[in-house]
Amino acid sequence: METKILRLLLIVLAGGVVAAAGVLHLLSLESAADWPEYAHLRVPTYLGVVAGFLPVLVGIGLLLRFLRLVDAGEAFSAPTLRVFRQVKLLIAGVAAYYLLGLVAFNVAFGQGQPGVFLAWLGLETAILLLLGGFALLERLFRAAHALREDVELTV
Numbered sequence: 001m002e003t004k005i006l007r008l009l010l011i012v013l014a015g016g017v018v019a020a021a022g023v024l025h026l027l028s029l030e031s032a033a034d035w036p037e038y039a040h041l042r043v044p045t046y047l048g049v050v051a052g053f054l055p056v057l058v059g060i061g062l063l064l065r066f067l068r069l070v071d072a073g074e075a076f077s078a079p080t081l082r083v084f085r086q087v088k089l090l091i092a093g094v095a096a097y098y099l100l101g102l103v104a105f106n107v108a109f110g111q112g113q114p115g116v117f118l119a120w121l122g123l124e125t126a127i128l129l130l131l132g133g134f135a136l137l138e139r140l141f142r143a144a145h146a147l148r149e150d151v152e153l154t155v
Contacts, residue, residue, distance in 0.1 A: 003067040010067075014060045017053050024049055041108060048101060055094045062087050076144040084138035091131040098124055 028046045032039040066083045069075060102120045 003071055007064060007067055010060050010063055014057055017056050017060075021050050021053055038109075044108075048104070052094075052097065052101070055090055055097070059087065059090055062090065076141060076148045078145065081138065081142055081145060084134060084141060088131060088134050088138060091127060091134060095124060095127045095131065098127065 025046060028042045032042040062083055066080060069077065069080050069083070074080060098120065102117070105116065
């Protein structure tokens with residue numbers, strides 16, 4: 001179990017995400033009391049944010065599966081490539097979700113806030129860089145998997 005510390009950190013991160021969902025519910029109640037004109041948007045906004053947490057939890061689950069494969073000595077195998085492909089699809093889905101979220105926010109509040117747009121642009125850029133990084137990592141692991149298969153066939 002050489003990945004024990006990383007597993008622990010991922011589990012703590014998942015616990016933090018779940019705790020953040022609870023704290024956001026309390027904050028949404030407080031915001032609804034402070035801005036009653038937007039109180040009707042509290043539940044859809046909260047559910048949209050919680051739906052944004054779900055890909056994080058799924059990503060943590062995929063990374064835990066990858067660590068399990070590493071511990072089993074199968075880091076350069078077909079199941080690892082499937083995990084990386086799933087992570088890439090998850091990241092692409094998150095990028096599309098946040099694009100949809102920006103459009104929904106502008107429609108719901110009827111105003112184009114430059115600060116919100118810049119925050120979205122930074123988040124979207126980070127997500128796309130992460131997507132590129134995982135695409136590169138998948139390509140490297142695919143090449144290592146092919147080399148591993150060649151070595152196993154020659155021995």
